[in-house]
Amino acid sequence: MNKKMTLAGALAAALILTSACGNDDKSDTSQAAGKVELTYWSWAPNMDKVVEGWNTTHPDIHVTVNKQDGGDPAVTKLLTAIKAGSGAPDVMQAEYQKIPTLVSANAVADISKQAGSLKDKFPASAWNSVTLGSDAVYGVPQDTGPMMFFYRSDVFDKLGLQAPKTWDDYAADAKKIHQANAKQYLGTFSANDPGWFTGLAQQAGASWWGVQGDSWSVDINDAATQKVASYWGNLVQQGVVDNKPMYTPEWNAALNDGTQVGWLGAVWGPGVLEGNAAKTKGKWTAALLPQWDTAKTANGNWGGSATSVTAQSKHKDQAAQFIAWLNTDPAALKALAGDSNVYPAANDATSTALTSPPAFFSNQPDFYAIAQQAGQATNPFTYGPDVNVTFSSYNDAFGKAAESKQSSRFTAALTTMQQATITDMKNTGFKLAG
Amino acid sequence: MTLTTAVPVTPAAAKPAPRVGSRGNLRRSPTATVLLLLGAAYCLFPVLWVLIASTKNAGELFSTLTLSPSTHLFDNVRTLSDYRGGLYWRWMLNSALYAGVGAAASMLVSAMAGFALAKYAFPGKSAIFNLILAGVLVPGVLLAVPQYLLLAKVGMTNTYWSVLLPSIISPYGIYLCRIFAAATVPTDVLEAARIDGAGDWRTFGRVALPMMRGGLVTVFLFQFVAIWNNFMLPYIMLGDDHLYPVTVGLSGLLNQGASQPAMYTSVVTGALLSIIPLVALFLALQRYWRVDLAAGAVKA
């Protein structure tokens, strides 16, 4: 009997010990009278520093940042917590393309009462992403990701090339660069980055989803996207651009050793280039994306996110108050741009927070002027409620296409994506137009 | 590697080595030596690579000759240690806690169950054993989501418990313990203890447990490694990165999303450091590493 007690006791003691450790972070503060504790899931770097600015000035509403692994894992966890009925944070960073998914899963709260008045502080395209064109407000825009083109000006100069103004120029430059040095590429077609391809399609005028009354339309295989896919298919087939994914050690090495001499990135690109190829600083130039039609400058978005209040939050008013501060207060915008390295969506961010170029582009004082121009040229685009199905279908279909290096497979991949998306939406019961 | 030679090779107490004397008399075989060294080289090569890679700074990792070491190991360790106020070391402590406490509890629970299954006859024994065997075959990855959904119903997600409790049950550990108990605890000894008036718990604690010790260490190590290396369960269960074990933490450093560069140098250095405790544990306890998967079958 004695032994039994000891064994059980040891086990219990071990577990009690660990459970005590589990609560050490937050248990004591939440008890104070009138004080509200909020948790905030975000993957932006140094978000805890930005939030410190709020916590010191707002003693009654304390926000704790839980850093997440990026947009997809965070959404997955949130949706699981919503399904389970508990475990969601109060505040959540949400990529624009995930907002329809989150709304459809009833995961984020409508804060039109608390935050509706912020509309005029943001560009219409960003605001539209958080309202989905309705009267509801499902978040406050935090950052946007207008696409930009980065290129190695030293390599361009050496070959006597001009920065490409049009996609035809880009193709011609890519050819010349690869002919001059068979190891060099102006870019790569990345089958692993659906957000990147979506941005390029958006620039060409595509909008893959649409709302018509009470039904959805799906238009992934439209003429604009076909144009983009066959353009890249041809370049890959000719072998003048690479067909390997971005963000791999291989790609990093290529940025470092000067075999990738251009990148179709976005406004947050300087941080990526600096982190991956710091020693190439000063050799890059940022420009607008090459254009399809120079008479009508257009652009697409890659990345960008809003801050939303989750449906499970018990303190929606306070949470809305916090996210309004986070995304509109000048001090917060400055911290977002400076510490978290994001490009704030708020209209007046350019004048208050983005006064000097990012360190990696200190040679280009007009960096944010170009970024602003890119942002203003951004085409409208509507995301659907099953964007992840479309995106994972992109990974697979374009992965095969890129590996085959056959132009025809690129356009065929769009048919696959369109079908996968429609099949999934029908199966879930969404009403589809046509 | 000198450490390893210091550790005696004698197998654990469970079974006496059947042959000791015959070794010294054998002729050396260069072929055997070469083959074993080739095998060792194959297994050590990636470890050597990570050792070298962790001495490089971010630029060098992607630009210098892959096998030429650099001098930035301590800088890398410092950068990693500075990351968000030493979070990496908290992850290591969490891993140690999950794996240490989880494996100890698992060992005890498995020992009790294995002992009962090996040494008692009782109604339902076969059904219970078959049930547990079936559990061996279920992939842990599949269980993480339903486990989350069920734990969320009792509000236990995002706590140390949510990772610890599911880690304690190990059908494989029970299966091994049953084999160890059957092979190392003679029934007459138990009968003798019983005749001396010892109760079941006393017999288990004073007689069976010490006899099973060698096997139990194996089960402990086995479960320790399984928990330490587990990714999916903590990945799903935890939202607060102060509770992460090192596997989930490292994966987060790698997957920062498109707008952030992956922290490859920190990941590589972190990967190296995260292997060290396990390697140390292996070397310290390697004489216990005897996994007798089929001992029961051999005897039967």
Next chain:
Amino acid sequence: MRASFSRTRPARPAPYAFLAPALILFAAFLAAPIVYTVYLSLRKVRVKGLGLGAGSRTEVWAGLSNYARSMTDPDWLPSVERIGAYGAIVVPIMLGLALLMALLLDAGRTRVGTFARTAIFLPYAVPAVVASLLWGFLYLPRVSPIVDAMQGAGITPPNFLGSSWVLWAVANIAVWGGTGFNMIVLYTALRAIPSDLFEAARLDGASDIQIALRIKIPIIAPSLVMTCVFSLIATLQVFAEPMTLRPLSNTISTTWTPLMKVFRDAFTRNDIYSAAATSVVIAVASFALSFGFLKIVGARAFSQED
């Protein structure tokens, strides 16, 4: 084994008490989630209209439609075939190497035994995610010392992550990580063989190879069978390696293995219901395969003592 020591006594509560913690945990963290998975596999979500706004989403019974959808998915069959091929590579090579190394160690004709044993076992300490990350670096041409060395030797290195090699590249990580553990299992079994069983053969002039083939391997056959079963199960569940390598190449799709499909459905597509259905199919296949294999080899490994 001898009869259990309480056989002659009336039923007692002790064994149940010993089993209680295990059974409670088993029920809570294995049985309940399994039952819940089966339940989820029979459910699905229906939305109305645009699916936006509260109340537009309801969970309903789905019958077997999730199973039908899962099994008729054009990616399903290729992924099943792929792990078939993967298993055909991994299991024989890994167990062959493990057996060879175990026999070499057991023969005791070398001074490097302890070193080699530790070195070969070392990869077991490396989490699959980390191992795949390391090998990923070693596979990518621009950062790989292997490619450097091959180029230095005038050999054109293959594209390890290209379509013709990628299966081998993933298999290699599994072999690397798993050989040591299986070697220890087999070595433990070899060490348990009493030496008089083969000393006589040795005196009659039998070589080490003959002793290994005729005496040692037949004796440790039960251990080989068990390593085989566990390797087969691991094959069906291959996940972490291709998942980690996937972003590095175009050749590993999101449904490259059945478990990756489960992951994609559950985590990327947030369709936990299809994922549950596929999970059930994989679990059933695991049972069928392991017990089928044991039946074929006629092993009594899982059988009980008495």
